[in-house]
Amino acid sequence: MRRMKIDELLSATTFETDEHAPHIVIDPQACRTCPSGRACEISCPAQRYRWDEANEVMTFDHVGCLECGNCRLVCDRLFTGAEGYSWDYPQNGSGVTYQFG
Amino acid sequence: MTTVDEEDAFEAIVIGGGLAGLSAAYRLAQAGRSVLVVERGASCGAKTFTGGRLYTYSLRELLGERWREAPLQREIDREVISMLTDTEAMNVDTTFADPAGRSYSVLSTPLVAWLAEQCEQAGAEIIPGATVTGLVIRDGVVRGVRMGDEELTSALVIDAEGINPLVFERAGLVRRLAREDVAVGVKYLFKLTEEEVDRRFTTSDRRGTAMLGMGAVTKGLFGGLFLYTNIDSVSLGLVVDSDSWREHGHSLVQTAEDLRQHPAVGRYVAGGELVEYGAHLVYEGNVDTLPQLFGDGWLIAGDAAGFCINRGFTIRGMDYAIASGIAAGETAAAALAAGDVSATRLSAYKARLEGGVLADMAKVRGAHHWMAHTPDLFSTYPALAVGLMRDMFTVDGGPLVPVRSTLTGTVKKVPKKLSTALNLVKGVRSL
Numbered sequence: 001m002r003r004m005k006i007d008e009l010l011s012a013t014t015f016e017t018d019e020h021a022p023h024i025v026i027d028p029q030a031c032r033t034c035p036s037g038r039a040c041e042i043s044c045p046a047q048r049y050r051w052d053e054a055n056e057v058m059t060f061d062h063v064g065c066l067e068c069g070n071c072r073l074v075c076d077r078l079f080t081g082a083e084g085y086s087w088d089y090p091q092n093g094s095g096v097t098y099q100f101g
Numbered sequence: 102m103t104t105v106d107e108e109d110a111f112e113a114i115v116i117g118g119g120l121a122g123l124s125a126a127y128r129l130a131q132a133g134r135s136v137l138v139v140e141r142g143a144s145c146g147a148k149t150f151t152g153g154r155l156y157t158y159s160l161r162e163l164l165g166e167r168w169r170e171a172p173l174q175r176e177i178d179r180e181v182i183s184m185l186t187d188t189e190a191m192n193v194d195t196t197f198a199d200p201a202g203r204s205y206s207v208l209s210t211p212l213v214a215w216l217a218e219q220c221e222q223a224g225a226e227i228i229p230g231a232t233v234t235g236l237v238i239r240d241g242v243v244r245g246v247r248m249g250d251e252e253l254t255s256a257l258v259i260d261a262e263g264i265n266p267l268v269f270e271r272a273g274l275v276r277r278l279a280r281e282d283v284a285v286g287v288k289y290l291f292k293l294t295e296e297e298v299d300r301r302f303t304t305s306d307r308r309g310t311a312m313l314g315m316g317a318v319t320k321g322l323f324g325g326l327f328l329y330t331n332i333d334s335v336s337l338g339l340v341v342d343s344d345s346w347r348e349h350g351h352s353l354v355q356t357a358e359d360l361r362q363h364p365a366v367g368r369y370v371a372g373g374e375l376v377e378y379g380a381h382l383v384y385e386g387n388v389d390t391l392p393q394l395f396g397d398g399w400l401i402a403g404d405a406a407g408f409c410i411n412r413g414f415t416i417r418g419m420d421y422a423i424a425s426g427i428a429a430g431e432t433a434a435a436a437l438a439a440g441d442v443s444a445t446r447l448s449a450y451k452a453r454l455e456g457g458v459l460a461d462m463a464k465v466r467g468a469h470h471w472m473a474h475t476p477d478l479f480s481t482y483p484a485l486a487v488g489l490m491r492d493m494f495t496v497d498g499g500p501l502v503p504v505r506s507t508l509t510g511t512v513k514k515v516p517k518k519l520s521t522a523l524n525l526v527k528g529v530r531s532l
Binding site (some may be wrong): 001003004006008009010012013016023027036037041042043044045046056060066068069070072073074079087088089090091092093095096097098099100101 | 141142143144146147148149150151209210211212213229230231232265266267277278279280283285287289290313334343344346347348350351352353354357361362366371375376377379380381382438447
């Protein structure tokens, strides 16, 4: 069977995305000194976190987030709410909108 | 005594319109209490996600015989437990003659949407698309919710936020969920036709199969696969322990894709159209790491309370969500009728759960720890099982090997023989 990339997997799922209001915030520069072994990269089931080796920053895209909450727990900075890091639910009914669940 | 204020907009506000919140609201509405459900999704069901199996006893308790009208999928009459290596599998496959409607595969969005309709017909109000951002707390008593600048007061609040109870965690009313106490699950939903599902699983009449598997699919870490047949689709998923995955894991998405490539698993979904991909956390903590369950003016139910049991061969969350929702709703209705929503009065909720989910969780309190710290379960044992079967069924013209020699040969391959055996005994006791 053909392997699928994350963008193809997520394209099967419905999102009502608020492009301008990320519900999860990280500090891409501060992520250079990650105390959590960049666990977000392997632990996010939507692969929203990617380490940009060339620029040494963590990139995060809230569009496509499945709102599971795993990053909130595996990332020590999100967990403790360190400065520049926060985790909320999307507002006004936006975000992942399951059709089957 | 914490009393009921005539000025309140509602007698009860429920945070979260999932199975737990709606079950509570349904009971409150039935008891003639004014109740509001605040749901952050665009509609009830939009944010719910499940592996896909419901044990129906609590749905019966909630709805009586009307539970049969609920949009369920297939009645499970076949249970498969699978042990897998990278490329092979040994299954224990059992078909039951009379499943008696005890368990169905489900898709949670239509189920929850339907339950929301029942709540509204019973008199509950639901505001979808609204996210609760905080609580109204007066003199230490929870007296309503905040949604941005807006404030809605009530005599009591039932928290059914789900596995990430942000509002109650931030208010300091419950402990923080910890990564040691959760697993993360992903699920693919593949659309087939009803006839094709029947053919692949050799069944008919909307009977269904549930498969749970463990072994190489989680790269030797605690977790496993699940597969449930729906009417015209198949749910396939992978669940891994959040904390050990963080330490030793690989890409979760790649690992899920590897599962789909497994010859013993992928064939069930091959050619199906992927119609949804999603993820959800699963509570794996034990009864000792549960949050506080009630306080002055509040109760907590469902995933938010951590009501979930994974014994490896059964995974129960939704039945406890409904059962705890019923208990919360009935306790709240009685408290409102008595005009007393104090913690003392609401402690009746916990007392009631001690005859159900809390007793169940106490019985398996060591299970998660044992499974998470026994990597042999996810590597050695599946490999031995598959190897034994391969040896027994290999006929290639070579000298015949007696069964006792095959067994002896297998046992010899067991590493750390004694500790493994002792550990197995210990583990079985914990389940």
